[in-house]
Amino acid sequence: MAGRPAEPEVIWARPERSGRGPKPAFSRADIAAAACRIADADGLDAVTMRHVAAELGCGTMSLYNYVPRKEDLYELMVDRVSGEYDLPEKPSGDWRADLTTLAHRARAIMHVHPWMARLMSAVYGFSPNTMRYIEYSLSCLDSIDAPYGEKMELVAMVNGVVTTYVANELQTAERTKSLPWSADQEHAVRMAYLGREIASGRYPRLAAAFAEDSGPIDMEAVFDRALARVLDGFDVRRAETSRPVTP
Amino acid sequence: MAGRPAEPEVIWARPERSGRGPKPAFSRADIAAAACRIADADGLDAVTMRHVAAELGCGTMSLYNYVPRKEDLYELMVDRVSGEYDLPEKPSGDWRADLTTLAHRARAIMHVHPWMARLMSAVYGFSPNTMRYIEYSLSCLDSIDAPYGEKMELVAMVNGVVTTYVANELQTAERTKSLPWSADQEHAVRMAYLGREIASGRYPRLAAAFAEDSGPIDMEAVFDRALARVLDGFDVRRAETSRPVTP
DNA sequence: GCGCACTACGTACGTTGTACGTAACTAAGA
DNA sequence: TCTTAGTTACGTACAACGTACGTAGTGCGC
Numbered sequence: 001m002a003g004r005p006a007e008p009e010v011i012w013a014r015p016e017r018s019g020r021g022p023k024p025a026f027s028r029a030d031i032a033a034a035a036c037r038i039a040d041a042d043g044l045d046a047v048t049m050r051h052v053a054a055e056l057g058c059g060t061m062s063l064y065n066y067v068p069r070k071e072d073l074y075e076l077m078v079d080r081v082s083g084e085y086d087l088p089e090k091p092s093g094d095w096r097a098d099l100t101t102l103a104h105r106a107r108a109i110m111h112v113h114p115w116m117a118r119l120m121s122a123v124y125g126f127s128p129n130t131m132r133y134i135e136y137s138l139s140c141l142d143s144i145d146a147p148y149g150e151k152m153e154l155v156a157m158v159n160g161v162v163t164t165y166v167a168n169e170l171q172t173a174e175r176t177k178s179l180p181w182s183a184d185q186e187h188a189v190r191m192a193y194l195g196r197e198i199a200s201g202r203y204p205r206l207a208a209a210f211a212e213d214s215g216p217i218d219m220e221a222v223f224d225r226a227l228a229r230v231l232d233g234f235d236v237r238r239a240e241t242s243r244p245v246t247p
Numbered sequence: 248m249a250g251r252p253a254e255p256e257v258i259w260a261r262p263e264r265s266g267r268g269p270k271p272a273f274s275r276a277d278i279a280a281a282a283c284r285i286a287d288a289d290g291l292d293a294v295t296m297r298h299v300a301a302e303l304g305c306g307t308m309s310l311y312n313y314v315p316r317k318e319d320l321y322e323l324m325v326d327r328v329s330g331e332y333d334l335p336e337k338p339s340g341d342w343r344a345d346l347t348t349l350a351h352r353a354r355a356i357m358h359v360h361p362w363m364a365r366l367m368s369a370v371y372g373f374s375p376n377t378m379r380y381i382e383y384s385l386s387c388l389d390s391i392d393a394p395y396g397e398k399m400e401l402v403a404m405v406n407g408v409v410t411t412y413v414a415n416e417l418q419t420a421e422r423t424k425s426l427p428w429s430a431d432q433e434h435a436v437r438m439a440y441l442g443r444e445i446a447s448g449r450y451p452r453l454a455a456a457f458a459e460d461s462g463p464i465d466m467e468a469v470f471d472r473a474l475a476r477v478l479d480g481f482d483v484r485r486a487e488t489s490r491p492v493t494p
Numbered sequence: 495g496c497g498c499a500c501t502a503c504g505t506a507c508g509t510t511g512t513a514c515g516t517a518a519c520t521a522a523g524a
Numbered sequence: 525t526c527t528t529a530g531t532t533a534c535g536t537a538c539a540a541c542g543t544a545c546g547t548a549g550t551g552c553g554c
Contacts (some may be wrong), residue, residue, distance in 0.1 A: 229480030268500025
């Protein structure tokens with residue numbers, strides 16, 4: 001009788017080891033590592049209970065002793081990757097620079113694990129490492145005199161920008177890992193359709209946008225500008241207690 | 248022999264009706280409507296090829312004559328909902344007001360179809376109605392003298408804010424539609440864990456944030472502020488050709 | 495009117511998450 | 525020390541999914 005209740009439960013609230021019985025063969029860290037290894041190699045869709053169990057070298061159903069539901073596996077993955085930040089002991093004091101650095105680090109991490117962005121917009125909760133991350137983000141704003149609610153909103157916005165933009169950059173590549181054709185083929189077909197529609201004249205401004213120069217788009221620059229504008233927006237409201245808008 | 252190639256294809260590029268053979272029993276609009284009906288009623292996870300076919304009153308595999316892959320069904324859904332905007336013939340000329348109105352309309356539509364936000368961050372491409380939407384968004388910026396690339400980036404940011412925030416608001420409710428317990432139960436359990444962690448003293452700033460007043464959060468106000476800040480950020484850069492930052 | 499492209503749909507396969515039962519094991523209580 | 529109850533391990537099984545494939549019927553273009 002496996003004591004898995006049909007009630008909601010947070011995986012972080014259940015003890016990893018409970019006195020009785022044989023000692024578990026794996027730790028949560030082992031499991032998270034295995035799942036991340038699979039996702040890195042074959043994409044998020046390859047992360048199935050069977051594959052992860054096989055990667056660990058145990059039976060499929062044994063995994064359910066550690067991870068009551070598949071969603072919890074996702075939470076383990078997010079938490080593990082969130083632990084890859086090497087957060088400095090103390091922020092520098094320049095909140096804008098600190099948050100920018102942090103956002104770039106987040107973007108870099110999500111590029112290493114292209115499934116992370118998609119997962120973060122699907123997974124709901126707080127986990128030890130995400131809390132550590134948020135706590136550090138808040139500490140970047142220590143020099144600012146504002147209610148924490150306001151700071152939280154800024155942190156949320158920065159996180160939102162990061163996940164939105166990186167997801168946008170990477171979703172095609174990630175998605176086509178489990179498709180029978182390549183990302184290039186997909187892109188080509190969609191661009192062909194778009195080109196035909198634009199040539200119809202129904203969307204003059206869209207056409208103008210695509211006609212414009214159009215060297216290859218520098219995604220990092222786009223990301224930088226978006227982030228800068230969000231911080232600008234916050235800066236404007238706090239111009240009096242913080243540094244001026246245009247440095 | 249069903250002529251479905253294992254090659255990428257954009258559903259909008261295939262003709263709805265091709266001369267030969269018996270006339271199709273359904274239009275793409277019928278199918279999109281059926282799928283949206285199911286998603287509205289039972290959540291996005293209930294949108295399966297079998298259910299949609301049943302809703303239409305045809306065999307499961309008949310659906311594949313209209314929709315080569317399930318992803319295309321998603322595209323039909325996004326396009327249909329994107330058609331629910333009643334866009335004015337011409338924007339008012341005040342780009343900030345126009346974009347704000349549009350963003351609020353988008354938010355309202357996504358509240359009517361709580362699965363829409365999740366779908367929009369998963370679905371990749373342009374469709375007739377999304378192009379119409381983007382074209383209109385660009386037309387809101389006609390009064391601004393900036394390259395279209397810059398305008399596109401602003402439009403993308405506004406869309407990003409809308410989907411990110413609405414997805415965040417609604418994902419729990421949507422998700423628990425296919426779960427055996429209620430959203431309230433889930434929320435309670437997660438908050439209990441969060442409370443315990445916060446009480447541990449490891450996250451003092453997070454604790455302070457949650458200790459702060461904390462009347463019920465007005466999600467629309469949060470959304471408003473986020474949007475305003477994004478527009479502020481754009482305003483700052485264009486202050487010289489546009490209206491001043493603080494009205 | 496002939497033929498072929500199209501529609502319709504039942505069957506079937508591989509894959510998924512996971513409920514359930516059973517056997518082995520070990521720490522806690524007698 | 526011996527029992528015993530809770531845990532771990534895992535094979536089997538099931539319902540549901542996307543969809544490949546084959547067959548039968550239909551009606552437009554030649």
